[in-house]
Amino acid sequence: MTRTLKIPVGITAVGQAYPERLVTNAELSTMVDTTDEWIRTRTGITERRWVEKGQGASDLGAPALRMALERRGIRAEDLDVIIVATTTPDTIFPATACRIQQKVGATKAWGFDLGAACSGFLFALSAGAGLIASGAATRVAVVGTDIMSSIIDMDDRATCVLFGDGAGAVILEQVEEGFGILDFEHHVDGTGVDFLHMPGGGSRLPATHETVDNKDHVIHQSGQDVFKAAVREMADSSRLMLDRNGFTPADLKLFVPHQANLRIMDAALRRLEIPPERMAVNIDRFANTTAATIPTALFQSLEAGKVAKGDLVVLAAFGAGFTWGAMLIRWNF
Ligand code: UT7
Numbered sequence: 001m002t003r004t005l006k007i008p009v010g011i012t013a014v015g016q017a018y019p020e021r022l023v024t025n026a027e028l029s030t031m032v033d034t035t036d037e038w039i040r041t042r043t044g045i046t047e048r049r050w051v052e053k054g055q056g057a058s059d060l061g062a063p064a065l066r067m068a069l070e071r072r073g074i075r076a077e078d079l080d081v082i083i084v085a086t087t088t089p090d091t092i093f094p095a096t097a098c099r100i101q102q103k104v105g106a107t108k109a110w111g112f113d114l115g116a117a118c119s120g121f122l123f124a125l126s127a128g129a130g131l132i133a134s135g136a137a138t139r140v141a142v143v144g145t146d147i148m149s150s151i152i153d154m155d156d157r158a159t160c161v162l163f164g165d166g167a168g169a170v171i172l173e174q175v176e177e178g179f180g181i182l183d184f185e186h187h188v189d190g191t192g193v194d195f196l197h198m199p200g201g202g203s204r205l206p207a208t209h210e211t212v213d214n215k216d217h218v219i220h221q222s223g224q225d226v227f228k229a230a231v232r233e234m235a236d237s238s239r240l241m242l243d244r245n246g247f248t249p250a251d252l253k254l255f256v257p258h259q260a261n262l263r264i265m266d267a268a269l270r271r272l273e274i275p276p277e278r279m280a281v282n283i284d285r286f287a288n289t290t291a292a293t294i295p296t297a298l299f300q301s302l303e304a305g306k307v308a309k310g311d312l313v314v315l316a317a318f319g320a321g322f323t324w325g326a327m328l329i330r331w332n333f
Contacts, residue, residue: 002183002244003126005133010180010332011125013171015067016299017060018164018286019051025161032157039161044262048164048287050149056090060167061145062103064295068141068169069104076104079171080137082111083128085120085291087320088147089113092201100143109141117196118258118319120144120291121168122186122327125315128172129181143169144291151198153218162260163219164287168295179309179332185241185325192229192322195222230264230318235271238316238326245328249274253311253331254301258318259283259293268316280306290319307331 024047025036039045051059061084069076082097089096097111116123121144128140148163200216201207211217234257242248249255249272257265262283269279280297289296294315301307311331318324 003185004183005129005181007133008175008177008180009129009132009172010175010329011170012173012175012333013068013072014295014299014302015064015069015071015169016296017063017067017167018049019055019060021050021052023048023050028161032154032160034157034161042263043162044283045161045287046284049166051147051165055147056099057084057086057088057096057145057147057167058090058099058103060147060165061086061096061100061143061169064145064167064169065100065104065141065143068171072171074139074171076106077108079106079109079139079141081128081131081140082106082109083124083140083142084111084113085116085124085142085144086113086146087115087117087120087290088150096145106141116319116323117321118260118288118290118293119186119317119321119323119325120319121294122184122315122317122325123323125170125172125181125327126184126186132172132174138173140172141169142172143167144295146290146292148288148290151218153215155215156218158223159219159221162288164289166286166289166292166296168292168299170295175332179330182328182330183241183245184327185237187233187237187324189322195225195322196220196320227261227264229322230260231267231271233322233324234258234316234318234326235268237324238272238314241326241328242314247312247328251312252278252314254278254280254307254313255316256280256294256297256301256313257316259286259297260288260318309333
């Protein structure tokens with residue numbers, strides 16, 4: 001079944017923001033038992049950006065959204081809704097959407113946070129598009145922002161080298177017939193919850209001295225299980241969605257996968273038989289920024305002139321939960 005929106009909805013502008021502090025593999029290898037060579041060959045990452053202490057997800061999400069608004073030539077007051085995909089909100093409550101709303105001055109907008117880890121941006125796009133297609137909103141901002149440096153365990157070399165901080169934002173609006181979001185395929189499977197998670201800090205295991213001592217407030221990951229599932233599900237959900245719309249991977253101008261590991265991305269690409277030059281890659285410079293990988297990779301592809309009006313684009317994500325999916329877009333500007 002295709003998820004065809006009743007009104008054509010598309011992305012009409014994109015923005016991004018990263019912190020200034022650059023952390024190279026060489027610098028990391030002075031902090032943990034790792035090497036530039038291991039990180040580059042096993043993950044494709046050469047550097048990442050980390051915030052200074054005290055900065056939260058809204059501090060990157062707000063400038064990313066401001067940039068998207070400027071590029072679209074609209075004011076923050078023109079927004080109806082702000083949806084923020086994040087795994088590292090400024091605080092458990094209030095929602096980071098409230099802080100971003102206040103920072104950009106979106107005085108007429110309501111909003112909320114959406115938690116789906118690395119698939120969060122994709123799921124938020126579908127939620128936002130649904131609000132427009134139902135007639136409940138005209139302009140929706142979708143922000144993916146994560147401060148992964150706030151939850152990494154510097155004693156776990158297998159995870160601390162993988163993540164960066166960043167934010168991307170898009171504006172969603174009604175677009176011309178035949179353009180915008182053509183279809184999407186989303187899934188969750190809760191049997192995957194223990195493979196990639198942060199055990200503490202929620203209602204099941206609130207913060208105590210013991211949870212801090214046990215390192216319950218940092219990322220725990222079973223890397224190889226996540227790796228295999230990510231390749232399979234990103235590729236297969238993309239393929240299923242293309243098939244049912246009468247397209248093949250050869251029809252794609254750009255494949256924008258979640259950037260968790262270059263080996264995962266390359267393997268998904270091979271499974272789909274898409275030529276490597278059609279894949280958006282920014283993991284080398286920015287590492288895994290969770291909800292921000294897809295909008296920032298999209299932003300950078302647009303800047304590089306890799307997408308034009310009419311091109312077919314597939315976004316694909318996989319993350320904790322497990323959550324995963326794909327989205328097919330006929331680019332509209
Ligand atoms: O966005 C969320 C989704 N997350 C992902 O998609 C991540 C998926 N998983 C991965 O990307 C990979 O599994 C990792 C990058 C996390 C790990 O790569 P791997 O090739 O699966 O390595 P491994 O865990 O099998 O470890 C191989 C070796 C081990 O040493 P021994 O036991 O063979 O002596 C590790 O201790 O590599 C060692 N190792 C490291 N060595 C140097 C692990 N991390 C490092 C490191 N530096 N940073």
